Amino acid sequence: MTSSSDTAKPLLERIDAREQAVTDQAELVRAQIEELTARLGELDEHLEHLRITRKTVLALADDPDTGQARGSSPVPELPEHPAYQQIMTVLADEDRPLRARDLCLALDLPLLPKHTEGIRSKLKRLVSRGILTGIEPGLFTQPRP
Template identity: 60%
Template sequence: MTGYEVSRPLLDKIDAREQALTREAEQVRTLIDELAAKLRELDEAIDHLQITRKTLVSLAGEDDAEPDAPPPTLPGHPAYQQILTVFADLGRSLRTRDLCQAMDLPVENIENIRSKLKRLVSRGILDETEPGLFTQPRP
């Protein structure tokens, strides 16, 4: 025998530790494989979203109008049609007082007409370019 004799119990401990580390390394390799597969799935989903975004931006650039969007609906009261007729005839922006005068309405009707103008703005039929100044949107 040489000067160093290794005892059996020490070799058994080394073998047990080596086996435990081998099992742990295999578990980590399995986890790495699972995480790599998950990462590939996420990257693929990101790629699909980027392609979708590019396609949508491209399509929006080709046609800014929304063909599926319904046109704004005019409220049923005949005063709304009269208001739009005045705007069409004059072809310019109007304040509520000017509109009342153009429609031959008394000054007492200003608030009633203003609320109708605001309703037309909320429906996208008219624009309020500055507070109290209304106009028809350009096509």
């Protein structure tokens, strides 16, 4: 006579094997999601660069002399992406120099390297356009008149 545990044992082994297979598949999908999320961030940044390039080319094509009198300095133009407006708003509200980490906190972004580096990249772009000033490495503020 066989006990119920003897008949259930093969079934439980099959369930264990299936559970392990599904767990392995879930881990694989999670890794793919992380990879795709990183790739999406790279593509979004590339799109942003293309938009900026298009805008610059169109501006130069429309007005090759930039329409400015000699000796006058150009008025820096903020990139169109909403993150730049958010950064400028935080800097105006704080009215003190901030680091990329401070801006991440103020913008309720998780303190992850990808967010901090993304904000730092945007801050450096604003410095290169003359919209912000880098007081020292990693410390950014609005220029004072």
